[in-house]
Amino acid sequence: MEPRPKRLLIVTYVFPPFAAVGVYRILKFCKYLPEFGISPVILTPNNPNTMARDEGLMAQVPHYVPVHHTPTVEPFRWRPEVKSSGDTEVKQSLSAETGREAEPGLVSRFKQTVKQNLSIPDTSYFWRWSGLWTGLRAVKEEKVDLILSSSPPHSAHLLAAHVASRTHKPLIVDFRDLWTQNTSYAERKLSPALGRRDRRYELSVLRQAAGITVNTDTFKAQLMENNSFLRSDQIDVVTNGFDPDDFKEFVASGTGENRFTLLYTGSLYGGHRNPEFFFTAVRMWMNQRPEVAGQIRLLFIGNWAPEHAGLIERHGLGEVIVKRDWMPQREALKETFAADLLLLFQGFDPALAAAIPRKLYEYMITNKPIMAFAPPGEIPDLITQYDCGVSFSSPEAEPIIAFLDEAFNTWKHRRETGQTTHALRSMPALETRQQVRRLADMCHRLA
Incomplete structure (x- = not known):
């Protein structure tokens, strides 16, 4: 028995x-x-x-x-008023000109004090x-x-x-x-x-x-x-x-766009997950290689901090960046497998070295190259161990541009030679x- x-x-x-x-x-x-x-x-x-x-x-x-x-x-459940605008959410208290939140009033400060206590x-x-x-x-x-x-x-x-x-x-x-x-x-x-x-x-x-x-x-x-x-x-x-069962339907997925697609899934809140340094590097790359402007797409899926609202316009990237709100898991995975380069914004603070976000495992199994921004620690160690991309430990633009160049050229070569699918990466221990x-x-x- x-x-x-x-x-x-x-x-x-x-x-x-x-x-x-x-x-x-x-x-x-x-x-x-x-x-x-x-x-x-x-x-x-x-x-x-x-x-x-x-x-x-x-x-x-x-x-x-x-x-x-x-x-x-x-x-x-106090939340600032939010309005939907197509693929974006913008706080009404946000100044469109400055990209900064309006100063909280007395009632708001009182609520926050009570909430904290x-x-x-x-x-x-x-x-x-x-x-x-x-x-x-x-x-x-x-x-x-x-x-x-x-x-x-x-x-x-x-x-x-x-x-x-x-x-x-x-x-x-x-x-x-x-x-x-x-x-x-x-x-x-x-x-x-x-x-x-x-x-x-x-x-x-x-x-x-x-x-x-x-x-x-x-x-x-x-x-x-x-x-x-x-x-x-x-x-x-x-x-x-990662659970292999979650990805069976995506094994044969290839690139669904005629443009080199860079993807980030998840929230981009204030502080350490600020993508401005990356937008600066992309703008510099496009200035150096004007021909890539019509061949690239940056897709962001998830919520943004209010202070990021003006970044796209400020860096002149409105034609290449697509921003979408949070979406269900299966839809997000479909976009992940269709992308060509997967982005991970962890931040550069050494205090962030201990964490591994769940999406990194999802990125790894796709066998697509990963471009991570993280301090030395768990994330770069895992990426190096499985040889699945590069992790940058500083916001310096030139190394970022060099990697974008290399990844873009590899993507063009794969398309020209008909290599548009990726087998899943084998990682039994994970x-x-x-x-x-x-x-x-x-x-x-x-x-």
């Missing part, structure tokens, strides 16, 4: 049909954990603070996975309480053996820790990004008192955790360096990786199934 699969309650703030970045990692947990004797159960809010919906993701949720929904109070560790804090009773009921009804929470938002860990302590179940903490060591943490500009409170929350979760999973080796090293009580055997690295197996092994050790 086969033993009963162990039941794992996964506490996640976003789950289909909502489509924030973290949902894909959880979907793969649900898909592959049962192969290794772990049966997932989901606890998630039914009204998360996200506007992105991808109904197609529902088809990826295995029918045998129970989903327990709970309401959550979201008092901080009630948003420790994040704006989803109130889910910690509204999800508690649903979580306790799920543990009882589903005969749960252990609990996993995935962040961000880190309030998911507080909820999971509360449920785990009430039910005496082992807790696994999954960090897609770190908590107080997050690269953008300083941008929150918390007061010392709020920072200490946030750190207390983090320490309480880490001390309760029976196991921890992180996205990269550097994340593991940073966690251990900052928390001396953690043991190396307590933390496993489970990268996002397949999601192998990564999820590590999580399953941890579950079996702990329960």
Whole structure:
């Protein structure tokens, strides 16, 4: 008689049909954990603070996975007015002439102050309480053996820790990004008192955790360096990786344009993901080689920070840049496989060296060249290991122009010789199934 699969309650703030970045990692947990004797159960809010919906993701949720929904109070849904303009979204408070946001008024500043004080560790804090009773009921009804929470938002860990302590179940903490060591943490500009409170929350979760999973080796090293009580055997690295099943329909995809297409998918927000240096280099390249102007296209899919609104016009790139809003996963992948050069804007701050965005794995499997902008660390190491492109560690224009020249010439040669398709890149060690197996092994050790 086969033993009963162990039941794992996964506490996640976003789950289909909502489509924030973290949902894909959880979907793969649900898909592959049962192969290794772990049966997932989901606890998630039914009204998360996200506007992105991808109904197609529902088809990826295995029918045998129970989903327990709970309401959550979201008092901080204040957003600047947004209007749609074709393929762009522009904040109404933005000055078209300066590309800068208007100065916030007294009411806006008051709201932000209140929001910050009630948003420790994040704006989803109130889910910690509204999800508690649903979580306790799920543990009882589903005969749960252990609990996993995935962040961000880190309030998911507080909820999971509360449920785990009430039910005496082992807790696994999954960090897609770190908590107080997050690269953008300083941008929150918390007061010392709020920072200490946030750190207390983090320490309480880490001390309760029976196991921890992180996205990269550097994340593991940073966690251990900052928390001396953690043991190396307590933390496993489970990268996002890629699922070959997601790409089968795109194997034979070739370039669908008569123009050399450079693609970026994802958000371009203020600060370190500012593409102005790249636009400057492209403008210089076009000045040096005027003939490329009619043969190139820069396609950006995703949301832009308001301060980027004037960049296209300022650099005279309106004829070559196409900007589209966020789109469902399958549509974005179709564009990715049809592109000729894939762009990754991570930023140059050394503090960003530890992270690997999920889209890098998607880029890599296409076997198309990648042009990344990142500090020395995880991203350039991975690109070098698999020989799938170049990573630039500074915004200097000349090396960027030289690579654009080389990539453009290669594209022209491939088209002239009829080479318009790419076989998928083989990367067995990075397949999601192998990564999820590590999580399953941890579950079996702990329960």
